[in-house]
Amino acid sequence: MFAIEEINKDSSLLPNISLGFHLYNSYHSDERTLESSLQWLSGQGQFTPNYSCREKEKSMAVIGGTTSALSVQMGTLLDLYKFPQISFGPFDSILNDKIQFPFLYQMAPKDSSLQQGVVCLMVYFKWNWVGLIASDDMRGEKFLSEIRRQMAKNDVCVSFTEKIPVSERRYMESHDKFMPRIITSSAKVIVIHGDTDSLMILRYSQVPLLPIEKVWIATSHWDISMRPLYSEGNSFHGALTFSYLTSEIPGFKTFLKVVTPSKYPDDILLRGFWLSAFRCPDAPENPEQEICSPNASLDILPLCSFDMAMSGLSYTIYNTVYAVAWALHEMLMRKSEKKSMVDEDDLALHSWQLHSFLKNIQFNNSAGDQVFVDENRSSEAQYAIMNYVFFPNETDALVKVGQFVSKAPLGQDFTICEDAIVWGWWDSTVPRGVCSNSCDPGFRKTPLEGQPVCCFDCFPCPEGEISSHMDAEHCMKCPEDTYPNKQRDHCVPKPVTFLNVKEPLGMTLMCMAVSFSLLTALVLGVFVKFQDTPIVKANNRTLSYTLLISLIFCFLCSLLFIGRPTTATCLLQQTVFGVVFTVAISSIMAKTIIVVLAFRVIRPGSRIRMFVHPTASIYVVLICSGIQVTFCGIWLGTSPPFPEADTHSEYGHIILRCNEGSVFAFYSVLGYMALLALGSFTVAFLARNLPDAFNETKFITFSMLVFCSVWITFLPTYQSSKGKAMVTVEIFSILASSAGLLCCIFIPKCYVILLKPDRNTQEQIKNK
Template identity: 50%
Template sequence: MFPLIFTLILLLLPHLVSSLEGTACFSRMKRRAHMDGDVMIAGFFPLYTLGTDHSNSDSSLDEAKKLCVFKYYQLVLALAFAVEEINKNSDFLHNMTLGFDVYNADLRGWSAFENPFIWLSGHKMIPNYTCMAESKFVAVLAGTSGMTSAEIGTLLELYRFPQLTFGAFDPALSDHGKFPSLYQMAPKDTSLAIAMVSLLLHFSWNWVGLLISEDENGLWILAELREKMYKSRICIAFEHVIPGSSMTQVFNMMAIQNQINKSSANVLIIYGNKEYLLSLMIYLGQFLMTSKVWLLNSKCDLSIGRKYFMSGSYHVPLMFSHHHGDISGFTDFIREVNPSKYPEDFYLARLWFLSFNCSHSESDCVMWKNCPDDTSLEWLPGQIFDMSMSEESYNTYNAVYAVAHALHEMLLHQTEEATMVNGRWIVPSPAQMHPFLKNIQFHNLAGDQVILDEERKLEAEYDILNIWNFPEGLEIKMKIGKFSTYAPYGHQLSVSKDMIEWAIGATETPLSVCSESCVPGFRKSFQGGKDICCFDCTPCLDNEISNRTDMEQCLKCPDDQYANKKRTQCLPKAASFLAHDEPLGMGLVCMALCLSTFTALILGVFVKYQDTPIVKANNLALSYILLISLIFCFLCSLLFIGHPNIVTCILQQITFGVVFTVAVSTVLAKTVTVVLAFKATSPGKRMRWLLVSGAPNFIIPICTLIQVTLCGLWLGASPPFVDTDAHSEHGHVIILCNKGSLTAFYCVLGYLVFLALTSFTVAYLARNLPDTFNEAKFLTFSMLVFCSVWVTFLPVYHSAKGKVMVAVEVFSILSSSAGFLGCIFVPKCYIILLRPERNSLHSFKGKMHIGRNESS
C-alpha cells in the first residue's frame, strides 16, 4: 500500500526537466540487455552486482550476492532463448517478432522502483513521461520473491501491465483484488510440507528443528508442517520464526546457534525466500560446525553460501526443487553465447569481464572490446554458473511462451475482426492482454503443461537434490530422489540412499530422535509432560510380545501360543500330558503292571494254600475280594496315563472311587470280622449270631452302593470332561481331565476318607487282641499307610502342575494300594512260603493257648 501512495505522490510532481536530465536518461538506459522486436517484453532481474562496482566491499553477504548474479543471469539467457525459438517458429505471431529489454531489479528498499520508473517514463523521477518512442511493450517479467513482485506489481498496476513472476509461488499474490494484473508461473507448493514429512518418515527422523522466515509464506508452511508432522507423530524439537531484519542481530543469531548445537535434533527444516536462505546460511555457517542435515525449500544460491556454510563442515543439504522437464537445445545455446553475438547485452559483457578478466573500454553504446571470442560460459565452475536450466529460468521460459500464445490468440482474434492498420497488425495495449493470458493453457516443448489460472494450476512435483562436495569444491548437484503427489499412495516418494553424500566421515544415515527406538520385545513408555517422541523402553510382560520397532503396546499371545524368551514372537504351545512313551509315564506303567502282577501271584498263593490255617483264619472270601480289588486299583492307574479323552476322563474318577471303596470297605469288613471273632468267645449270643450270620460281609456291598450312588449323581450333574490349561506351564498346553463338579468330586473323596478313618479306628482298637493269626495289627498299619499317603497327596497334588500333577495322583494310587498289599498279605505269604512250620494247626492251637493264658 505504501509504494502505491508513493507513486501517487510522484504523479503530482512537475513534468518539466532540464536537458541535463534528458542526457542522464540515455546514460542510465544503456545498462540493459536488449533485443529488438515488433512486440517487446520487459524483464526485471536481480543483476545489481553486474551493474555496479563492489570491489571495495568486504561484506561476505555482498560477495555472495555478487556470485549470485552469475546464477541469475541465466534468466536473461532463458528469456533470449525462448524469444529466438518463437521468432524462428513460422506458426507463431504471423510475421510479428518478439523482443525484450532486461533491466536490473535492485531489491534494496526504494531502489526496487528505480529501473521500473526509468523503463516506464525514461527517467526515474517523472511518471507518465517518456523520452523514448511509442512503447511496444505488452508484458513484464519480474519477481524473484513475493516482496519484489508485490512492490513492482503495485507500480505496474497503474498502467495495467501484465506481470508474470518467475519466482516461487506466493499465496499472498493470489489476491486478485490487490494484484489483478499479476500471473505466477511457478506451480503451487501445497504439497511441499507433505514431501518434507515423507522424507522424514523415510529416514525415521522424528525429532526436527524448524527455522522459518517471518513472512506470509513462512507462516503458511509452518502451519502446514505442524499439522503434517503431528499426524505423522514427528515432534518439533525447537522452532524459530526469524524476520529478515534479524539476520544482522548477532546476539539473536548466537542464541539460535546455541540452541541448535545443544539440541539432539540432527535434522533442521529451513524455509524462506532466496535472500533469506542466503543470509541465514552465511550467518549460521560462521558458527555451526556440527553434523546436521538441512532440508531446504530451494537449491538456488546454496552453493554460493556453501563457501561460508558448507565448505569443510559436516552439514548435509537436501533440497526440494520443483521438477521440470529438460528443454532441448538450451545448454547448447548457453555454450554459444558471447558478447560479440549479443553486443547490446550490457550484463553479458560485464559478466565476461568478471569471469575472464578481459580488458574493456566503455562508451555510450556499451561496446566492450578485447574479450576473446573463443571463451564460453561452459568454462565457469558449476558452483559459479550452472549450465542446466534452473527453476526460475524454466518459469521465465514458460512465461515468454505464455505471452507468445496470448499474442497469437489475440492476432487470430484481430484477423476475425479485421482490425489492422495499413495492412499491419496493431500492437495491442497491455490491458488487452489480460483476457487472453487468463485462459492460456498449453504444453511446452518439454511436454509439461503450463496453466496460468491459479484455480486450475497443478501442484508441484519435487526433485530432491544433494550437493556432492568431495573432493572439496566439486559442487555437483545430484538428484537423489523425487516426490510426486500424482503417484499412487505409498509410492509418492522415491529415494536412492546410496547416492547421498552424508557428512564428512559418516557412512550411515544419521539419526534424529529424542529417544532411541524400542527394539522388538520392548514397548514405549511415555514420559509424562514430554513429547510423544521422548519415551523409555519397557520389557513386555510374560506371554506378551512386540514384534516391531517402537510398539506402544505389547500383544498378548493366544492361549495356544506362548512368547519366546526375547518376547518377539508367539510360538505354538506343545501339547503336554503324561504319555506312555516318556520316562515318567513308562515308569508308572511298569510299576502298575508289576504290582498288579504281584497281587495276582499273591491271589494264586492264597488259592493254592486256601486249606491252611493262616488262610482260613483271616476270612478267605474277604481276602479274595481285597486282592481282586487291589488288582483293579493298580490297573485303574493306567487310565491316568496317555492322551486324555472323554471316556478315560469319566472312567478315571469313577473307577478310582468305586474300586478303592471296595478295597477300603473290605479292610473294614476284615477288621470287624476280627473284632467279632474275639467277642463271640465271650458270653452273649448276639455277637456270635453276627459272626455266624456273616453280617460283616454286608459292609462291602452297602458301602460300595453308597459310592456308586454318589458317582451316579456326579455323572448326572456335571461329569468329567477333557480340558486344556494354557497358563500353568510355559510353552505347553496341558491336556487334562477336568473333574466337572468339584462338589461331587470332593463328596466321593470325602466318603473314601470317612471309610478309611472308620477302618483305621476299628483296626486300631483291635490291634492288641491276642491270637496267633490276628491280623488287626497289620490292618491298622495298612490303614495308617493308606491315610498317610492320601493326606500327603492333597497338598502335593494342588501345588503340582501339568503332567507332574497326574503323576502324583497315579503314584498315590499305587502307593496306597501297595500299602494294603504289603502290610496285609506279604507277611502271610512269608509264613506260607518261607515258614510253613508256623502254618499248622498244632502251632496255631499252642499259640492260641499261650495267648489266652496271658490274657487271663
C-alpha cells in the first residue's frame, strides 16, 4: 500500500497511470494457495479455469510467495499463462532454475553466507554443542549441509537435527511432540532455519509459564512465529536473530502512524487485525459499525503485536512493487514510441510482454540502495544480529547487538556487542553451549567412544608431561633441564644437585675421611717409632708401612667423590680408588703368604725359602698393583669417565655425577679387586690356626671378612641407588672397608705396643 501510494504520487513514474492491487491470503496452505491463484485468474466470485470475469481491470504481475513452497504452488498455474511472478520470500537457489521456473523472479538478496555468520557467532561465544532445526525441504537440506560443513571446519558439533514438516497435515500431527524433544535435549544452543510457514510450529509448541533454558538463533525473517503466543512468559526471550541489514525507507513510519481502518474501509484484513490487536470487546459483525479505538495508532502497539520498523520481507516487497512499476514504465515508453507506426490493438498491455523489461530492470530506491531483478546480479545479503527481549511488564523489544557483512575485510565482517545482549531468564552470563566442560591446563582431552569430538573426558597429564592451555588434546614433555610443576601446567627449571661439601652429609663424610686418614697416619707413626720391636718387625715391616700408607690414600680418595664433578675428578675417582685399594689388598695378600710360608718351610735348603725373602713380598705387591694399573690405563685410554648431568634418575632434579664411561672396565677393576680380596681371605682363613704369636692370620681373616662383606653389600645397593645416594654408598663402602682393614689388623698391634709392652719382647715370643 505504501509503495503504490508513493508511485501514484510520483509524476515522473507512470505519469497519468494509477496502480492498484488485489490482496489474497494464502492461509499457509497448499490447497488455499491454489484456490486463491485460480480466483485471481478468474476474477471475483466463483472461479472458472481459462476464463476471466474482469473487463476493465488489467493485472500485469503477481507479487507473492513468502515461502518457496508457496511460490512453487502459484507457479504451477501462473506459468501456464506466462504471468510474471515475483517472490519476496527468502532466496532459494532451486527457484533460480529458469528451465523449471521461467517466469519466476526472486527479489530477496542471496543468503549463501548466512551459515558462515551463524558459525561465527558460535565460535565467538565458544559454543560447540548445537542443535539444528530446519524445514523438511530442499532449502532446509541445503542449509543443514552447508552449516554442518562450516561447523566441522570450526570444531563445532551437531547435538541433534530436527526437521519441520512442510505439509499442513503432518504439521498438525507433529507439533505436540516437537518442542518436548528439543527441551529434553542436552544442547543449550538451538539454530532455527525456516520460513514463516514452517516456523509456525514453534509458535504453537510454546509452553506457557515454563521458561526454557535454551539460546535460540533464528536465521529466518523476524515475524509472528517467534513472538509469544501467551501473555504469561515467552520461550524465545533472549533469542538472537539474523535479519536483513536494510536501509530505512523515508516516510514509512509516518505512513504507518496514520493507518486506520476508517482510512482504508475496503481492507478487511486491516479491520480484522485492528480488532484483534486492540482487543476490541464484542467486535461488531456489521462492517459499517464503528470499531473500538478509531483514533488509535499502530505505533502504540507492543512489538509482539506490530513492528513499526520495516522488516526484511517488507523491504523486499517495497522494492518488488517499484520493480514492477519501472518495468511497466519502460514498456509503456517503448509502446508510446511505436504508437504512430502500429495499430491500436498492438498497443494493448499484456502480462507476458512484461518479462523482457522486468528481467533487465535496475534502479535506486528512495533509501539510495541499488536494486536488481536479475538474480544473477543480486547482492549478497548483509545481516543485523538482533536480540529479542521480553520484559516482565509484557512488553518486548528487538535490540541490534551486532552485524555480519561477508564482503567486509577479515576481522570487520563479524561484530558483536556482548554487553548489550540480554540472555534468558535463568542467568545474565553467557550460556555454556558445550557437550563437555573445558579441560583446565594440566589435563588433556580424551574422546568418548562413539561420541562426537566435542564430547570428551579430562585426564591429568602423565608424569613428566604438561599442558599449558585449555582443552589441550596432547600433553608435551618438558625439556630435560626442566620438570612439570605440581599442577602440570608449566615447566620449572630443575635444581642442580650433587654431593656438596657444604651440606651436612658431604661435611660428615669428609670429616670421617680426614679423621680416619689422620688415625691411620698416627698408627703409621707408632709403627715407625716402635719399628725395632718384635711385633712391628714380625710379618714384614715394609708391608705394614705400605699397607698403612695405602690405607691413608684409601681414606683420602673418598674426597674425590665429594663436590661438583669435573673432568679431572672423574678421571681420578675410580682409577685412584682402584689402584690404592689394589695396593692395600696386595699388601695383605703378601703378608698372608709370608705367614703361611714361614710355617710351612721346614727343611733347610728348600726352594720355597726364597719366597720368604722380604723382597719377594714387594714383588707380589708390585705385580698385583701393576696389573690393576694396566686395567686402569686401558680404561682411561678407551672410554674414560666423564662428568654428566643426569636429568632422569631423580624426578625434578639434575644430578651432576661422573659417568663411568665403560661399565665393563669399571666392573673389571672391581672384579679384580674382589678376586685379590677373595684370595687373601681364603689363604688367611686356611692358615687361621697357625701358631703365630700375634694372631696375624686371624686378624687378616677378620679384616678380609669385613672387607668382602662391605663390598658384597655394595654391589646391589649401588645398582639400586640414584643420584647422590650412589656416590654416598661408594664413599661409605670405601670408608667402611678401609676402616675394617685398619681396625682388624693394626688396632690390636697398637694395643700391645702402647698398652702391653711386656708382651712385645723377644722372650715373650719365644715362650709362645
